[in-house]
Amino acid sequence: MLEQIEGSQAVARAVGLSRPEVICAYPISPQTHIVEALSVAVKSGALEHCEFVNVESEFAALSVAIGASAAGARSYTATASQGLLYMIEAVYNAAGLGLPIVMTLANRAIGAPINIWNDHSDAMAVRDAGWIQLFAETNQDAADLHIYAFRLAEQLSVPVMVNMDGFILTHATERVDLPSQEQVDAFLPPYAPRTYLDPADPVSIGAMVGPEAFTEVRYLASLRQHEALSSIEQIDEEFGEVFGRRPCGFFSSYRMEDAEIVAVAMGSAVGTLKDAVDDMREQGVRVGALGLRTFRPFPADAIRSALSGSRSVLVFERAHSPGFGGQLSADIAATLRSVEPTVHSVVSGLGGRPVTRRSVASAIQASAKGELGLETFLDLDESLLKREVTELGTARRSSATGGAVAQIIESSGPQGAR
Amino acid sequence: MPFQPIKFYQTGSFVVGNRLLSEDQRSVQSSQARTNSLTLGHRACQGCGEALGARYALDAAMRASGNQMVVANATGCLEVFTTPFPETSWQIPWIHSLFGNSAAVGTGIAAALRSKGKQDIRVVAQAGDGGTVDIGFGPLSGMFERNDDVLFICYDNEAYMNTGVQRSGATPPAARTATTDAVGPHPGEDFGKGKNLPLIAMAHEIPYVATATVAELRDLEYKVEKAMSFHGARYIHVLVPCPLGWGSAPSDTIRLSRMAKETGLFPVFEAEGGEVTSVSKIRHRLPVEEYLRPQRRYQHLFRPQPDTQTIGRIQAIADKNISRFGLLNGEPK
Amino acid sequence: MERPFAITLEVGSSRHNKTGTWRVERPVYVDRLPPCNDACPAGENIQGWLYHAESGDYESAWRKLMEDNPLPAVMGRVCYHPCQTACNRGKLDEEVGINSVEHFLGDLALDKGWMPETAAADTGRTALIIGAGPSGLSAAYHLRRLGHTVTIYEAGANPGGMMRYGIPKYRLPREVLDGEIRRIEAMGVEIVLNHKVNDLAAVLAEKRFDAVFLAIGAEIGKRAYVPAGESARILDAVSFLHSMEGQAPPLLGRRVAIYGGGNTAMDAARTAKRLGATDAVVVYRRTRDRMPAHDFEVEEAVEEGVEMRWLSTVKHADAGKLLLEKMTLDEKGMPTPTGEFEELEADSLILALGQEVDLELLRNVDGVVATDGVVQVDRNMMTGVPGLFAGGDMVPGERTVTVGIGHGKLAARNIDAWLRGTSFSKGGRPELADFDLLNTWYYSDAPQTVRAKLDVARRRSTFDEVVQGLDESNALFEARRCLSCGNCFECDNCYGVCPDNSVIKLGPGLRYEFDYDYCKGCGICAQECPCGAIKMVPESI
Ligand SMILES: Cc1cc2nc3c(=O)[nH]c(=O)nc-3n(C[C@H](O)[C@H](O)[C@H](O)COP(=O)(O)OP(=O)(O)OC[C@H]3O[C@@H](n4cnc5c(N)ncnc54)[C@H](O)[C@@H]3O)c2cc1C
Ligand SMILES: Cc1ncc(C[n+]2csc(CCOP(=O)(O)OP(=O)(O)O)c2C)c(N)n1
Ligand code: SF4
Ligand code: SF4
Ligand code: SF4
Ligand SMILES: [Mg+2]
Numbered sequence A: 001m002l003e004q005i006e007g008s009q010a011v012a013r014a015v016g017l018s019r020p021e022v023i024c025a026y027p028i029s030p031q032t033h034i035v036e037a038l039s040v041a042v043k044s045g046a047l048e049h050c051e052f053v054n055v056e057s058e059f060a061a062l063s064v065a066i067g068a069s070a071a072g073a074r075s076y077t078a079t080a081s082q083g084l085l086y087m088i089e090a091v092y093n094a095a096g097l098g099l100p101i102v103m104t105l106a107n108r109a110i111g112a113p114i115n116i117w118n119d120h121s122d123a124m125a126v127r128d129a130g131w132i133q134l135f136a137e138t139n140q141d142a143a144d145l146h147i148y149a150f151r152l153a154e155q156l157s158v159p160v161m162v163n164m165d166g167f168i169l170t171h172a173t174e175r176v177d178l179p180s181q182e183q184v185d186a187f188l189p190p191y192a193p194r195t196y197l198d199p200a201d202p203v204s205i206g207a208m209v210g211p212e213a214f215t216e217v218r219y220l221a222s223l224r225q226h227e228a229l230s231s232i233e234q235i236d237e238e239f240g241e242v243f244g245r246r247p248c249g250f251f252s253s254y255r256m257e258d259a260e261i262v263a264v265a266m267g268s269a270v271g272t273l274k275d276a277v278d279d280m281r282e283q284g285v286r287v288g289a290l291g292l293r294t295f296r297p298f299p300a301d302a303i304r305s306a307l308s309g310s311r312s313v314l315v316f317e318r319a320h321s322p323g324f325g326g327q328l329s330a331d332i333a334a335t336l337r338s339v340e341p342t343v344h345s346v347v348s349g350l351g352g353r354p355v356t357r358r359s360v361a362s363a364i365q366a367s368a369k370g371e372l373g374l375e376t377f378l379d380l381d382e383s384l385l386k387r388e389v390t391e392l393g394t395a396r397r398s399s400a401t402g403g404a405v406a407q408i409i410e411s412s413g414p415q416g417a418r
Numbered sequence B: 001m002p003f004q005p006i007k008f009y010q011t012g013s014f015v016v017g018n019r020l021l022s023e024d025q026r027s028v029q030s031s032q033a034r035t036n037s038l039t040l041g042h043r044a045c046q047g048c049g050e051a052l053g054a055r056y057a058l059d060a061a062m063r064a065s066g067n068q069m070v071v072a073n074a075t076g077c078l079e080v081f082t083t084p085f086p087e088t089s090w091q092i093p094w095i096h097s098l099f100g101n102s103a104a105v106g107t108g109i110a111a112a113l114r115s116k117g118k119q120d121i122r123v124v125a126q127a128g129d130g131g132t133v134d135i136g137f138g139p140l141s142g143m144f145e146r147n148d149d150v151l152f153i154c155y156d157n158e159a160y161m162n163t164g165v166q167r168s169g170a171t172p173p174a175a176r177t178a179t180t181d182a183v184g185p186h187p188g189e190d191f192g193k194g195k196n197l198p199l200i201a202m203a204h205e206i207p208y209v210a211t212a213t214v215a216e217l218r219d220l221e222y223k224v225e226k227a228m229s230f231h232g233a234r235y236i237h238v239l240v241p242c243p244l245g246w247g248s249a250p251s252d253t254i255r256l257s258r259m260a261k262e263t264g265l266f267p268v269f270e271a272e273g274g275e276v277t278s279v280s281k282i283r284h285r286l287p288v289e290e291y292l293r294p295q296r297r298y299q300h301l302f303r304p305q306p307d308t309q310t311i312g313r314i315q316a317i318a319d320k321n322i323s324r325f326g327l328l329n330g331e332p333k
Numbered sequence C: 001m002e003r004p005f006a007i008t009l010e011v012g013s014s015r016h017n018k019t020g021t022w023r024v025e026r027p028v029y030v031d032r033l034p035p036c037n038d039a040c041p042a043g044e045n046i047q048g049w050l051y052h053a054e055s056g057d058y059e060s061a062w063r064k065l066m067e068d069n070p071l072p073a074v075m076g077r078v079c080y081h082p083c084q085t086a087c088n089r090g091k092l093d094e095e096v097g098i099n100s101v102e103h104f105l106g107d108l109a110l111d112k113g114w115m116p117e118t119a120a121a122d123t124g125r126t127a128l129i130i131g132a133g134p135s136g137l138s139a140a141y142h143l144r145r146l147g148h149t150v151t152i153y154e155a156g157a158n159p160g161g162m163m164r165y166g167i168p169k170y171r172l173p174r175e176v177l178d179g180e181i182r183r184i185e186a187m188g189v190e191i192v193l194n195h196k197v198n199d200l201a202a203v204l205a206e207k208r209f210d211a212v213f214l215a216i217g218a219e220i221g222k223r224a225y226v227p228a229g230e231s232a233r234i235l236d237a238v239s240f241l242h243s244m245e246g247q248a249p250p251l252l253g254r255r256v257a258i259y260g261g262g263n264t265a266m267d268a269a270r271t272a273k274r275l276g277a278t279d280a281v282v283v284y285r286r287t288r289d290r291m292p293a294h295d296f297e298v299e300e301a302v303e304e305g306v307e308m309r310w311l312s313t314v315k316h317a318d319a320g321k322l323l324l325e326k327m328t329l330d331e332k333g334m335p336t337p338t339g340e341f342e343e344l345e346a347d348s349l350i351l352a353l354g355q356e357v358d359l360e361l362l363r364n365v366d367g368v369v370a371t372d373g374v375v376q377v378d379r380n381m382m383t384g385v386p387g388l389f390a391g392g393d394m395v396p397g398e399r400t401v402t403v404g405i406g407h408g409k410l411a412a413r414n415i416d417a418w419l420r421g422t423s424f425s426k427g428g429r430p431e432l433a434d435f436d437l438l439n440t441w442y443y444s445d446a447p448q449t450v451r452a453k454l455d456v457a458r459r460r461s462t463f464d465e466v467v468q469g470l471d472e473s474n475a476l477f478e479a480r481r482c483l484s485c486g487n488c489f490e491c492d493n494c495y496g497v498c499p500d501n502s503v504i505k506l507g508p509g510l511r512y513e514f515d516y517d518y519c520k521g522c523g524i525c526a527q528e529c530p531c532g533a534i535k536m537v538p539e540s541i
Helices: A005-016 A032-044 A058-070 A081-087 A088-096 A123-124 A139-156 A181-188 A216-243 A267-283 A300-307 A326-335 A357-368 A383-399 A402-416 B049-064 B102-115 B131-136 B136-145 B197-203 B218-226 B251-262 B287-293 B296-301 B308-323 C035-039 C046-054 C058-068 C073-076 C082-086 C096-113 C136-143 C176-186 C200-206 C237-243 C264-273 C295-302 C401-420 C456-459 C472-479 C491-496 C524-528
Strands: A004-007 A024-027 A052-054 A075-079 A102-107 A132-135 A160-167 A173-179 A203-205 A250-252 A263-266 A287-292 A293-296 A312-317 A342-347 A374-375 B068-074 B095-097 B122-128 B153-156 B208-213 B234-239 B269-272 B277-279 C008-010 C026-028 C124-130 C149-152 C189-193 C211-214 C234-236 C257-261 C280-281 C307-309 C312-318 C321-329 C333-343 C346-350 C386-389 C504-509 C511-514 C535-540
Touching: A004 A005, A004 B208, A005 A032, A005 A139, A005 A173, A024 A058, A024 B102, A032 A052, A032 A075, A032 B234, A052 B102, A058 A075, A058 A081, A058 A088, A058 B102, A075 A081, A075 A160, A081 A088, A081 A123, A088 A216, A102 A139, A132 A139, A132 A250, A139 A160, A139 A173, A139 A216, A139 C176, A181 A216, A181 A383, A203 A263, A203 C082, A216 A250, A216 A293, A250 A300, A250 B208, A250 C472, A263 A267, A263 C008, A267 A287, A267 A357, A267 C321, A287 A300, A287 C189, A293 B197, A300 A326, A300 C149, A312 A326, A326 B153, B049 B122, B049 B153, B049 B234, B049 B251, B068 B102, B102 B122, B102 B136, B102 B153, B102 B197, B102 C073, B102 C200, B131 B136, B131 B153, B131 C264, B136 B197, B153 B218, B153 B269, B197 B208, B197 B234, B208 B251, B218 B251, B234 B251, B251 B287, B251 C524, B287 B308, B287 C189, C026 C511, C035 C046, C035 C082, C046 C472, C058 C073, C073 C096, C073 C176, C082 C096, C096 C136, C096 C472, C124 C136, C124 C200, C136 C401, C176 C189, C234 C237, C237 C264, C237 C346, C257 C264, C264 C280, C264 C346, C264 C456, C280 C312, C280 C333, C280 C535, C295 C456, C312 C333, C346 C491, C386 C401, C491 C504, C491 C524, C524 C535
Parallel strands: A024 A052, A024 A075, A075 A102, A102 A160, A132 A160, A203 B095, A263 A287, A263 A312, A312 A342, A342 A374, B068 B095, B068 B122, B122 B153, B153 B234, B208 B234, C124 C149, C124 C211, C149 C189, C211 C386, C234 C346, C257 C280, C257 C346, C280 C307
Antiparallel strands: A004 A173, A132 A293, A203 C008, A250 A287, B208 B269, B269 B277, C026 C535, C312 C321, C321 C333, C504 C511
16 A cells, blocks of 8 residues: 655554564664554554563664574564664674574664764674675665565575665655555465474574584575575565565666666665766766665675676765775675776765765766776865864874875875865 | 471481472472483583582473473573583573573563463573673663563672683672782782672562572572562572682582571572562571682682681671671571 | 574583593492491491381381391380490480380380291201390390291290399380290290200200300399398399399388499389388499499489489498498599498398309300300300300390390301301491581481480389380481481482482482493582492592
């Protein structure tokens, strides 16, 4: 049913339709509206056979989900940013234990400086934890992906993190087509755990594994992630059959047919990219856009074949690893090791700075002219930086090891200031 | 007395079994049919009090729950010596997640069972003193405060043993650990530090709080059984000597637990809804010195000369416990 | 269920890890000798029979007791219970009232009519026993059980020896004695009464018997010389007490003095009191603490109105009065005369100065050695004459019923070996279960139960039994005070306290076994065994 609805509410409804059995969460913006709505649903009785646990921290939130999932219950939690870091030990643990927990990550920057606005640093902080990480482009996507995530998680016994951009999606009211309970039930069977804490068939879960088998455990985890790639294709198909909307697969492609330049992004920025692509196409630039939905597992083969015909790939990434660069562009570059296009990292939208159609277009333009550096900070405010950069540069130069650092600053400074 | 000892039966109820008692008066541990929740082949040190305490407590909980029980375990010796791949010593449904989250994992299991309408299956969460009073304290306090249907058992060996005997918030004054070494003008742990988790648990006004030692099995079993008769958050704090960390003879594990109680250093009591309801009286009072002397962690109190002043301060702690809890016969409570 | 690799494990799989290899010391179960058993002159397995009594299985307890001693009801009354003096529980609170439980079991058996185990198959061998006192009866009982044909020649009109003709009724009712002796007879022991053997050599010459056990006691009262006027009435305690079994008790007068400080003196004084004496005064050379009589006997006598005159000797006896000389003790504790005299009004004087053995019947037997008036025997209770054994009061040693019974048992075992042409060996003596091997923390605090006594008024005037038996619940309580020193009593402690689940419980009555595949040798089981039945021994590597 089509509804004009806030993203968080839509997600809460989708989660509710997935018949979770245990929900636990600790409040943090911009996740709050989702869990508030779910707590009301549980407390009012609208959502039956479900426990809502108000925990004392995110560490507890995910730990509760771990316990619940290990006991055989469909478990859900949601967090963002600082909260994710507060639970990070449990994030790794849930994956290591192979528990099919679904978690919404209402993506938000990580402090300090404390910042409640959107970027993807939180998601990037746990990209190696062993979770499946999906990114929603729109609120329709966000709602669909939650239902989808339970199915995927449970089929593979791997936890799934549904990323949706904080505020941009969570607090935006859009038209969302929410499915009926029958549809969801047809798509998502009741949770049948691989193994769980059962007095009738006791097992010990969470053993200590030493050098003799740890590598193999990790190898199997990796194998399972790869397996996920084919599961995703299969589940997409079933999803399409039930809901009459076929999900985009690993990524959405926009005007890619003859694109020499491809703009890549995850999350809500993809829409902006598409608009900018339209603008640039009008100006005759052969540009397309790729919206990555499945970040982990990383669909390397599909990405390689999608991008191999292009000349430049511009990765608009909402996170940055200081001292190295953007994580998404690094992953894509690694994927394109042996093929042609040059991968440019366009660090954009950090801490809630809007990724505007104009800025995206200007980056594409620079690329078309061969003027785009390998790493660019989009819309960098030079005036804000001027004093700091100079001071830092002087300080570094005067110290023995200062040279290299200063150079990086110099090289990134002017580029960013473009 | 929390547990009314049966008198006139030679050893009454002080020993594990006693063939003279009727079946229903015997301990769980005396039964050939006990669960052995923790079974043969585990890798705990010789004479490990924690291995013993865990089997005592969990077997009793198994009986009380009609074998319908699930356990969440924190990181620590108890986890490490029981589940090194490819072997586990547990015979019950058991999960280890992290060091600081066993209470929350317990909460999650309880929530799952509730949502599935399987509340006949009971949940126990457990941890060492570190996993309880320090790193696990937040989730534990949350579990208490929400009155989640979990029995939490702390196996207190008074330090972080698994990582090589470092100080925890349960390390007693003057005790030597790797991070409170017997060096400097005030060797060992400082006086005036540490927290008393049973009392903190009581402050949450949860249905049931109790302390116990591995020296008084019947009392321990009684308390586990009592705890299992409640729903909601319950806490049992069991003193479990660690030969390695305490520098004691492996054979002295039970003797030392007994002395901890008989000196008054470890008050054994139970509380309901935040009020102490009964205490286990001291049977044969001992000076703290007798308890301290056999433990190498207190060696500096006796060499080269007895440090009577420090020993006196420890005695004062025991005396305070004795009057605070009324541990001597004839004292109220 | 599918088990995810490595992270999820099959329960109980650590059994593959045999931790027994860590061990440097291993625990072993031992049966140590409880001090009570060690001290019992009759060699009773006290801990063994208390074990059954503890569970209320009195018949098994009694049968266990009967393996060593055929007269439990008598023992429960007259034994001076050195076992209790040795009892470890005495170091904890008060010793176990072993004797009172024995008393209870003995009476219960008589009451229920329990009979001893039937004798072993007939061996066709015959044994003669001379004297039906406790020693003779004990030997007869044990020999009969072993399948031999036993005949007792007894000089008296009734069997029992000093148990009948010495120990007064108020301490040992005759029905009790008769009951226990009758049981022995019922086993097929023939007692020929009024058959005094005057010439043993003649009996031996008849060769009717394959072996002979002599147990004629020490029945002649010692008669110290007391200068006396003609009308002084002086008699000896043995004859006096003996005559109590006749129709007419002797006439003593109202004031009676008893000379001597032993148990016999106490019995004589207390008997005199019961016969109507207003004054019964014991005259003794030394002080109370040096008196050979047991404390309880002195106490009971005093309670009944017997008076004591310490540090006094009888210098002269006359009709109606005695002249006493005051004594003093020298540094060595020897009484020495002071030259001070006093008079004591007394109508008769009973001498209780000890007994001697009547060796008359041995005069024609070659090879029997008597030294200091007693017959010498070897470790096997055999005299210098092959096949001739002796025991009880007539051989060196303490003169008590229990010692006599012990001699009888030991002699019987040796006679049995002799008859079979083998030799009897007692077997190695197990280690003693010393008090410091116990972990007494485990035992309930429980003071001894005291047997009630008849009220004093009745004690002064009647021969009713003074010390009353325990009732069932008291006897059970008392039995359960036993610490079971050195012997597993299946308390399950080792089974419970092992952190490595390495003690296997075999089930009721079957005790336990160690699982050396897993036992790490921590020693907790040995330390926490209440009764010291586990020992740690170095592992031989
Ligand atoms: C007054 C008194 C009180 C005592 N109280 C106690 C007491 O409370 N507890 C205790 O333990 N001990 C007590 N005793 C000691 C105890 O009675 C003796 O040590 C014990 O009876 C010795 O047993 P026996 O079999 O060697 O000899 P006896 O009991 O003396 O029996 C010897 C038997 O042999 C018979 N006999 C003797 N000569 C011949 C012969 N030639 N032919 C055939 N038969 C013969 C006798 O008639 C007699 O029946 C007491 C003794 C006395 C005198
Ligand atoms: C988050 C975290 N911090 C530290 C550790 C290291 N660590 C593992 S066990 C342990 C000590 C456990 O002490 P305690 O809870 O008292 O249990 P014990 O081993 O003494 O039984 C520590 C510090 C860890 N595993 N996880
Ligand atoms: S270190 Fe201490 S707690 Fe850990 S296994 Fe050894 S004895 Fe047990
Ligand atoms: S306690 Fe029992 S076994 Fe030990 S000495 Fe006393 S009676 Fe004998
Ligand atoms: S308690 Fe167990 S491990 Fe320790 S010595 Fe005894 S049987 Fe062996
Ligand atoms: Mg600890």
